[in-house]
Amino acid sequence: MPGRRPLRRSAAGAIVAIIAALVLAADQFVKHLTIENLPLQEPVPVLGEFLQLYYVRNPGAAFSLGSDVTWIFTIALAVVAGVIVWKAFGLRSRLWAVVLGGLLGGVLGNLGDRLFREPGFPMGHVVDMISMPWMMPAIFNVADIFIVTGMISVALLVVVGLRFDGTRERDHVAVETDEEAEAAAIAESAAEHGRAAEPEQAAEPDSAADDARRADADGAPAAGER
Template structure:
């Protein structure tokens, strides 16, 4: 809920205080505020299919909630919570912003022209960092229940009977 609230608050401030399509330098060319309404996905891809993004975000939010039900790992809970907050931030825009229900445009306002020609928002930051964190948790073997892959591999190895080894006298 904190991520969703922070995202929507940043978008509210953007709409109320920033001019549309005009760069406002924060740290020169390094960081700028640039208010746009994005009907598409990243880099405005698929801008004529806004409703598809609404469906996709709804499905992703549902899967995150479904997976989060059995989570026992605090780290997984935080990562999934941040990811869900980001998804819900952009889904809220799709559902409630102009031009209408389920086809709303996402408010973007953060620009780093030296890095990417993309303009993004707080929700996007949490979605990207959340997905990177998910990948890292999977690679390190931390399971949703808080156990590690290596713990399960050790259990599997202990469960199998030891192999018979012939001694020199038996050979």
């Protein structure tokens, strides 16, 4: 069954941009609602201990890590965003476009907090509000969800061998195998033609020898003339 045709680069870039914009908008909207409606650092049960809303301002990275080096995470987020945008220009894979779009949206969501929220550029604190105490002590947000799932998805796409151009590793191996088989067939055909030509070439000296013997026979005197 033939696979789907790869995307045009402009279409893949559009997918990345649209998904990133949607994720960024969702993240910032949830953060706005959190700031306007939730008390700071007070748990609000949603599904008991399974899911709670807990508004905090996080100076660290995703899941509250590294709160003492906020500026490093600001630089890291900016670098990651730049790399994703750069890679988006060469994409032709739908899956890669969706994954990188979600990852870019998550990165931009937290990067915007670092740049524009208190206490100021580039040390702004990220707004977190989702708590699942039964699973982990950390509090996270919508952007964190897309960052983590995006990184896991990137790892899976690398493992299965899906390239940015929409092809897979095994497709390249199959092409190389076909080329090698074609080259071998051409070489074998050339060898067969060479073997077929050898008897004709070998026959030429025998023909010349026969002509020489006939000429000697014609020029030799008959037995009664001696």
